[in-house]
Amino acid sequence: MAGWSTQKGHALALAIDNIDTDQLIPARFMSAPRSEGYGQYLLHDMRRDDDEQLTADFPLNRHEGISILVAGHNFGSGSSREAAVYALVDAGIRAVIAPSFGDIFANNAINNGLLPAQVDAQKVMQLQHALKDAPAQVSIDLPESRLTLGDITVTFELDEGWRVKLINGWDDIDLTRQHMQAIGAHRKNRNKAAPWAWPNKPN
Amino acid sequence: MNAPRTMLDKLWASHEVLRREDGVSLLWVDRHFVHEGSHHAFAKLAERGLPVAETALTFAVADHYAPIRSRERIADPKIARMIETLRNNASAHTLRIFDLSDPSQGIVHVIGPELGLTLPGLLINCGDSHTSTHGAFGALAFGIGATEVAHVLATQTVWQRKPKAMRINVEGRLGFGVTAKDIALNWIAQLGSGGAQGHAIEYAGQTIRDLSMEGRMTLCNLSIEGGARFGMVAPDEVTFAYLEGREYAPSGADLQSARQVWRGLVTDKGAVFDRDITLSAADISPTVTWGTSPEQALPITANIPAPDPVDPAKSNLAREALDYMGLAPGQPLDGIPVDQVFIGSCTNGRIEDLREAALVLSGRRARVPGLVVPGSERVKAQAEAEGLDRIFQDAGLEWTASGCSMCVGMNGDVVAEGKRCASSTNRNFRGRQGRGARTHLMSPAMVAAAAVTGTITDVRPLIQGRAA
Known part of the structure; x- marks a missing residue:
């Protein structure tokens, strides 16, 4: 995964609270291999009618080249399905700006280079207001936790560990494998102190 | 004198391999459950040619796509492929699989406890948000995404920042016809579906003590619907009685030493929670x-x-x-x-x-x-x-x-x-x-x-x- 420090892209207001993981990608599409691309499933049932046609009135269907969403409270609440993040990333989304995020979703987002930028609710409304007629360019500065839309500049909250990970594009497995000794020592101690923590029955 | 600690503090400490400078912990995982939806994670593992680190701590189960009628021949090729992929991954990595024909098959959060794979004091992960269910036993149990599933498969550890501690006390007796489900819907209605984001919930109080393990599981299961990735209840005699004789649970001398540890998993008197909420059982009605x-x-x-x-x-x-x-x-x-x-x-x-x-x-x-x-x-x-x-x-x-x-x-x-x-x-x-x-x-x-x-x-x- 490539890291990034700054991002410029077209932002769209999606002023809806509680866009949950079942909205982001309905469960019936999740058996597809990732190689097929999950972008076509993003917000599927919100965006498409019964004949699978994109509906004209949904904001995301009216504009091309959107890479930033400015959404409502509790974005990505619900399931642990990483497919919700795949759908966003495969559709070209690089950042979601919202007042709050589902915990597991935010975690999954970071693991895929997608920024969950937490911004004060008032400021989110200000951004959405500025975007109400048309998408506009937003620039994001990850090291400074800052995003700019025209003359509006707001700061966003981001876990420090997550910021470092996004900037460096780190892969956790590589990182963790540097700690194999410490893990081995922990395992040994635990096995000695808490043998009951291992299943009583061999597989 | 050590400062009084919450159950969360104790569970966290016993699983922390190390803590980075930025405060994120690397935690040891005692049990890892995988299901058909874990195919992305196995694919990531295959890309790197990595084995499963701890096959004896990893269990596979067919549940999300499991047909409930005819199981011998699955009509939908997509569903058949999902189950077949899990089967192949379990077989390739020599994992115990609770397959469709297994008399112990079932939903992962039902069979874990049923088999005694779920125990107090464990850290339990599964690529499913309702993993919080297992917290009913006094375990640190939370749902993870596919990248994290791959990480646990490869290293038997997970990176995690310690959540804030929250306690929901429920006091008094539940009314006639009122259940654990109603307690859960009630607090979620009050605090909102994102109300407990960033927190691990400990359910406490007399009403919770009076619940069966089934009721406690229902309550912990629904923690994520209020935004909390973790829900837990301190282990007690109800917990121990439930676990008695379960096939993967400890027995004999191991059980004796385990119980000693488990009894200590309660929150110390005077321990401070970031949020502490009290509900009265009498105020809860059957809820929809x-x-x-x-x-x-x-x-x-x-x-x-x-x-x-x-x-x-x-x-x-x-x-x-x-x-x-x-x-x-x-x-x-x-x-x-x-x-x-x-x-x-x-x-x-x-x-x-x-x-x-x-x-x-x-x-x-x-x-x-x-x-x-x-x-x-x-x-x-x-x-x-x-x-x-x-x-x-x-x-x-x-x-x-x-x-x-x-x-x-x-x-x-x-x-x-x-x-x-x-x-x-x-x-x-x-x-x-x-x-x-x-x-x-x-x-x-x-x-x-x-x-x-x-x-x-x-x-x-x-x-x-x-x-x-």
């Missing part, structure tokens, strides 16, 4: 959801609320939810006709749930069609030994093999567009049970009551004189 978020829940005796004029965002949400649900403000919840019912899921598919539903259905006919899907094959066998299957079938409901089924619809069991389903599950999200499906969450007994009357209704008059 009316909208498309679990927070949109009310007592069965209530009317659907009028949009809140002081909170335009919330009233907008309510309007959209009612539009989707085909309901109107002011309408009484009691009496809303349903098209079908569903009893099952990791939330309410355990033996006690089926007993509660059967108590309502016994000697009665359902007015609408419905499915009763036991949470596991063992729950199924137990229910059949008790004759509950007869009660369900005599009432006109379908009794099937176990799996996640209509809770999430991945196996093809869906609610048709525009149809209304009274459901003992965990999410009333739009489209959760199928595109355009209208879900009302409630306890299994309340679902049974909806089956009997064909409407959402108060279960209490129906069990008057019947309840033990």
Whole structure:
């Protein structure tokens, strides 16, 4: 995964609270291999009618080249399905700006280079207001936790560990494998102190 | 004197391998459950050519896509492929798999406890948000995404920042016909579906102590619907009695030393929580959801609320939810006709749930069609030994093999567009049970009551004189 420090892209207001993981990608599409691309499933049932046609009135269907969403409270609440993040990333989304995020979703987002930028609710409304007629360019500065839309500049909250990970594009497995000794020592101690923590029955 | 610690502090400390400068911990994982949905994670592992680090601590189960009728030949090739992929991955990595034909197969959050794989003091991960269920035993249990699943497979550890500590105390005795499901819907309605984000919840108080393990599991299961990735209850004699003799649980000398540790897992007196909330059991009634978020829940005796004029965002949400649900403000919840019912899921598919539903259905006919899907094959066998299957079938409901089924619809069991389903599950999200499906969450007994009357209704008059 490539890291990034700054991002410029077209932002769209999606002023809806509680866009949950079942909205982001309905469960019936999740058996597809990732190689097929999950972008076509993003917000599927919100965006498409019964004949699978994109509906004209949904904001995301009216504009091309959107890479930033400015959404409502509790974005990505619900399931642990990483497919919700795949759908966003495969559709070209690089950042979601919202007042709050589902915990597991935010975690999954970071693991895929997608920024969950937490911004004060008032400021989110200000951004959405500025975007109400048309998408506009937003620039994001990850090291400074800052995003700019025209003359509006707001700061966003981001876990420090997550910021470092996004900037460096780190892969956790590589990182963790540097700690194999410490893990081995922990395992040994635990096995000695808490043998009951291992299943009583061999597989 | 050490500072008083919460149960979360103790569980965290015993699993922390190291803590980075930025405060993120690397935690040891005692149990890792994988299911059909874990295919992305196995693919990541294969890309790197890595083995599963701890095969003896990793268990596979077919549940999300499990057919509940004919299991020998799966008609849908996509579903067959999902199960086959899990089978192949389990076989390639020599993992124990609870496959469709296994008498111990079932929903991962039902079979973990049932087999004694879930224990107090463990850290348990699964690529499923309802992993918080296992916290009912005093375990640190949380759902993870596919990248993290791959990480646990490869290293038997997970990176995690310690959540804030939150306690929900419930005091007093639950009223007649009120269950753990109602406690959960109640606090979520009060705090909101994102109300506990960033927190690990410890459920405490006399009401919680009085709950069975099944009830505690239901409560912990629903923590994520209020935004919390973790839910837990301190282990006690109820926990120990449940675990007695379970095949993967410790026995003999190991059990003695384990219990000593487990007894110490309680929160110390004087330990401070970031949030501490107290509810009175007496204030909780049988509760149902009316909208498309679990927070949109009310007592069965209530009317659907009028949009809140002081909170335009919330009233907008309510309007959209009612539009989707085909309901109107002011309408009484009691009496809303349903098209079908569903009893099952990791939330309410355990033996006690089926007993509660059967108590309502016994000697009665359902007015609408419905499915009763036991949470596991063992729950199924137990229910059949008790004759509950007869009660369900005599009432006109379908009794099937176990799996996640209509809770999430991945196996093809869906609610048709525009149809209304009274459901003992965990999410009333739009489209959760199928595109355009209208879900009302409630306890299994309340679902049974909806089956009997064909409407959402108060279960209490129906069990008057019947309840033990």
